[in-house]
Amino acid sequence: MDHNLRDASEQGNIDALYSLIAIDPKVLDKIDEIPFVETPLHIAAAEGQTQFAMEMMMLKPSFARKLSPNGFTPVLLAMHNNQTQLVRELLAVHKDLVCAQGRGGMNPLHYAVKTGNLLLLGTFLGVCLKSIEDVTSLSETAMHIALKNEMLHAFQLLVGWLRWAVFKNAAFWGKRMLNWLDLDGNSVLHIAASKNEPQASFFHCVLY
Template identity: 45%
Template sequence: MDRKFQEAIVNDDIDALHTLLVANPKLLDHATKESFPNTPLHVAAAAGKTQVAMELATLRPLLARKLNPEGFSPMHLALQHEHFQTARALVTLNPDLIRVKGKGRITPLHYVAERDGDEVLELLADFLCACKWSIEDITSRCETAVHIAVKSHNIKAFKVLHGWMKRVYLTEVLDWKDEDGNTVLHIAVSTNQPQVVKLLTEDRPVFFKNRPFLGCMYTERLVKVNARNFCGKTALDIMQEGDCSKEIRDMLGTSRGRDSLTLSKFLSGKPNLFEKCSRYFGIRDEQTRNVILVVATLIATATYQAALSPPGGYWQDNSDPVTNSTSIAEKPHVAGNMILQGSKVYFFTVLNSLAFYSSIGTIWATAMGLLPDTFIVYLSVLILGLTFFVSIIVEFPKANGFAETLIWAFYEILLVAVLLLPILVWFSHKTIQNRVDATKRRVGNFLELETRRSCANM
């Protein structure tokens, strides 16, 4: 490196840097062409020269992703030398720098998860909030940042990771396995860390675990206590074989996890009813799904309005029941009754109701594959269906009690079949799916595709 260039970096002098670039515009080209260069950005980051580092990363963004011969990026070097301000500054330019994999596939997130200190703890929280999907990254030993924090006995870092994952609904990462098939619970039990075990074995809502404020049907442990590592041992087996504290034995001794189901066995079996319905009704094209939902909503709105305002409307006054007039306007009637009478009222009610419930069924079938996120849609439509049902019963002519009873039974069966049955089917599906024991190296699972940001050249 040119001596004047070195002086500009040491002095953190941006003006001197640009003066050199004006004199030699190709000054930075050599660093970008080498495979594993020790670039000026590496030097500036290691020295904590934030202003020059920011300028170099702005002029040549590719430099921030480059690894030196030791396998470290500028971000890694800034963290190693405890220049946390420089690391934060680089993250503001590109949050994906948190996912750059260095030697051993260790990312900056892995690095800070292993270190102690209040400032490092704040940096860990900043990294998680800046790049959500960095939690997916694993080392060459298939360890996540959570694995590293627990193996390092860094309880403070684990609490930050645990609290963040609960807030963004990514607690499934706690069930991921390392190269030996150990989850975080396996490690916590084998290393006798009761504080970690306590956080991992706390109860969580299952039925609507992604929307806790909606309630739940029952609770289960935050992690799968019966998950097996590649030696075929569960956390309970490790507890019984090892020298664990009484506190851990008390927490795991009352565990009643369900028998695990291997991923191969699950895939070898036939698709359950929920999977069949999701595959049949699932619409992958978003534009098509939006068109169907708009049309179904319009039909539901029109038919609901028609039920409230039937053809001919309602009588506005009371008539003399003993009148002999043959005029329609003077037929015996009571204010508020439907003008439409006879077979016409049945014909209209049946067709209008079929159209209304068909539109509701379309909305539910389209939203089924997106459960539990679409539960609020199901709840809203259920209330709408009940309101429609009540309005029909209230305004239906009272002269025919038998017909009213049939309509009552018809709507009750329809509500149960169309509105409540999908929830029960989905719940039975989740009960089985929660037993599946897999390595899970991605957020989500094999049945749920997640949109995520990823680095192209890491």
């Protein structure tokens, strides 16, 4: 990426962005042609430059699903850098970004579960509940991730949404996720039992 564009993205300088576009109207198109690339949106997301990121979303919405060479979407990078407000602003434009999977098949909901960020987890479930159906490249559901990382509050929040949320085939998906096996052949209840058997019994009662 041109260093002037990188600087503009890091600093959130929208005027500089348009000056660069005036010099080379295809400057953003050239970046978009690359399958795996760090876009100006990735940089702005990591730096918390919300206004610049929203401008970039308007100009190049395709950047929002681009994977960087390290396998991260702009939303995932923002989460890694604790840019919570920027994450919310991006989702306000495109709710389905909650389902955009990056490295390891992780989507933003998976990452919120892994880190125990209940505020973002609740936001993600509210804007795109179907993201709970996604599995990682290790065939892990969000519930697997919660228990493997001992994020019990996140697990309970997921259970609550699956139990009470009104969407088509909710009961079917709840049972399917409980019985889903990761690549090691473990279901959610297997993992709970390996961590602490009394907890496994509690979860079994809650879920059924």
